[in-house]
Amino acid sequence: xxxxxxxxxxxxxxxxxxxxxxxxxxxxxxxxxxxxxxxxxxxxxxxxxxxxxxxxxxxxxxxxxxxxxxxxxxxxxxxxxxxxxxxxxxxxxxxxxxxxxxxxxxxxxxxxxxxxxxxxxxxxxxxxxxxxxxxxxxxxxxxxxxxxxxxxxxxxxxxxxxxxxxxxxxxxxxxxxxxxxxxxxxxxxxxxxxxxxxxxxxxxxxxxxxxxxxxxxxxxx
Amino acid sequence: xxxxxxxxxxxxxxxxxxxxxxxxxxxxxxxxxxxxxxxxxxxxxxxxxxxxxxxxxxxxxxxxxxxxxxxxxxxxxxxxxxxxxxxxxxxxxxxxxxxxxxxxxxxxxxxxxxxxxxxxxxxxxxxxxxxxxxxxxxxxxxxxxxxxxxxxxxxxxxxxxxxxxxxxxxxxxxxxxxxxxxxxxxxxxxxxxxxxxxxxxxxxxxxxxxxxxxxxxxxxx
Numbered sequence: 023x024x025x026x027x028x029x030x031x032x033x034x035x036x037x038x039x040x041x042x043x044x045x046x047x048x049x050x051x052x053x054x055x056x057x058x059x060x061x062x063x064x065x066x067x068x069x070x071x072x073x074x075x076x077x078x079x080x081x082x083x084x085x086x087x088x089x090x091x092x093x094x095x096x097x098x099x100x101x102x103x104x105x106x107x108x109x110x111x112x113x114x115x116x117x118x119x120x121x122x123x124x125x126x127x128x129x130x131x132x133x134x135x136x137x138x139x140x141x142x143x144x145x146x147x148x149x150x151x152x153x154x155x156x157x158x159x160x161x162x163x164x165x166x167x168x169x170x171x172x173x174x175x176x177x178x179x180x181x182x183x184x185x186x187x188x189x190x191x192x193x194x195x196x197x198x199x200x201x202x203x204x205x206x207x208x209x210x211x212x213x214x215x216x217x218x219x220x221x222x223x224x225x226x227x228x229x230x231x232x233x234x235x236x237x238x239x240x241x242x243x
Numbered sequence: 244x245x246x247x248x249x250x251x252x253x254x255x256x257x258x259x260x261x262x263x264x265x266x267x268x269x270x271x272x273x274x275x276x277x278x279x280x281x282x283x284x285x286x287x288x289x290x291x292x293x294x295x296x297x298x299x300x301x302x303x304x305x306x307x308x309x310x311x312x313x314x315x316x317x318x319x320x321x322x323x324x325x326x327x328x329x330x331x332x333x334x335x336x337x338x339x340x341x342x343x344x345x346x347x348x349x350x351x352x353x354x355x356x357x358x359x360x361x362x363x364x365x366x367x368x369x370x371x372x373x374x375x376x377x378x379x380x381x382x383x384x385x386x387x388x389x390x391x392x393x394x395x396x397x398x399x400x401x402x403x404x405x406x407x408x409x410x411x412x413x414x415x416x417x418x419x420x421x422x423x424x425x426x427x428x429x430x431x432x433x434x435x436x437x438x439x440x441x442x443x444x445x446x447x448x449x450x451x452x453x454x455x456x457x458x459x460x461x462x463x464x
Contacts, residue, residue: 025246025288026247026249026286026288028247028249028331050251059361065247065320065329065331067246067247067270067322067328067329069323071321071322072320072321072332073320074320094317094318096315097296097315097318097449099286099293099294099333100293101288101292107288108286110249110286110294110321110333112318112331158399161407197373
């Protein structure tokens with residue numbers, strides 16, 4: 023029987039100055055050698071415990087980044103998406119604060135705005151769009167955006183992250199009520215941001231229990 | 244390089260007398276020959292357009308059912324889940340009204356309550372749990388449960404479907420307000436349910452545009 027090619031691909035997203043960006047890596051070999059694409063690679067059955075481990079290994083090898091948040095997006099498949107043959111790619115998306123990504127940018131790794139016209143190989147444009155849609159949709163009712171805000175942040179900084187992802191200004195009072203409702207933050211004792219013109223603002227961080235799972239706003243039918 | 248085994252598996256869910264059930268199919272060959280498991284099979288690159296097509300083909304071959312709703316759940320993977328070797332299974336879940344499933348039940352296809360202690364091969368118990376969690380979570384804010392209610396239904400019938408999935412009674416007034424807010428139903432002209440003791444109730448169906456996508460309750464931050 024004809025074989026199926028099995029790969030993992032990664033959509034690494036970060037927020038630079040309020041603009042959502044995706045990491046693209048220059049491909050080291052054919053097909054599309056030298057072209058900027060999502061970081062990806064074959065599963066290595068001898069070393070990978072599962073596709074998540076494979077995704078983390080590929081990201082480490084190509085970007086040296088260990089993402090604070092990684093989630094399976096979906097699996098993309100078909101006979102035409104990869105010129106080598108019928109393929110499945112199990113895709114993960116990672117959220118990484120900009121200061122971490124900034125330190126990893128090299129000649130082979132660059133950032134591009136997700137709203138830019140990107141000429142990407144394979145079905146990578148479609149994959150980026152699916153990841154951005156998932157992130158924006160989940161941002162409406164979960165703690166997910168905190169993973170783009172860095173280790174510590176003030177409430178106004180966090181509000182700007184949510185606003186960038188949702189594409190609209192949010193009411194400060196109602197934003198703070200929802201954040202309280204989600205019960206996801208803890209103040210960092212004794213740490214204050216020294217914003218220039220203002221009085222120092224309390225710094226917060228995600229509660230440790232929420233670093234690898236999301237909290238949702240409870241709103242049943 | 245060691246090959247990766249690539250399969251699709253299906254979690255076909257239905258609601259029988261208010262109990263959520265999963266379809267299990269007697270395996271025709273090793274491993275686990277003769278054991279009840281999720282319907283599944285290899286991808287056939289020569290005939291499948293993608294993993295979704297493969298899932299529909301497998302379901303058709305093993306159950307003769309064409310599901311009104313099918314969604315990719317997730318991909319499960321690793322060296323130990325399948326005794327044949329390192330494998331990925333791209334899993335889809337299907338929602339099918341009970342009267343359709345009932346017509347397809349054979350000696351090889353049976354229904355089991357998802358809350359039963361099921362001794363399933365591979366990682367199929369974990370897969371069923373993930374599908375049920377996804378369905379229950381999405382039921383809170385989407386049109387998804389309608390796909391378990393049949394082609395036409397009264398509002399009390401639909402409320403019972405939502406209640407069965409969410410595991411709790413819902414307030415009738417607030418349920419109807421949410422249903423109206425989702426703008427997902429249309430009355431079937433001239434069709435009424437002839438409930439015994441009550442006056443005839445209007446029958447509804449999902450709007451055609453929503454038969455293959457979901458509508459969500461809009462509740463942004």
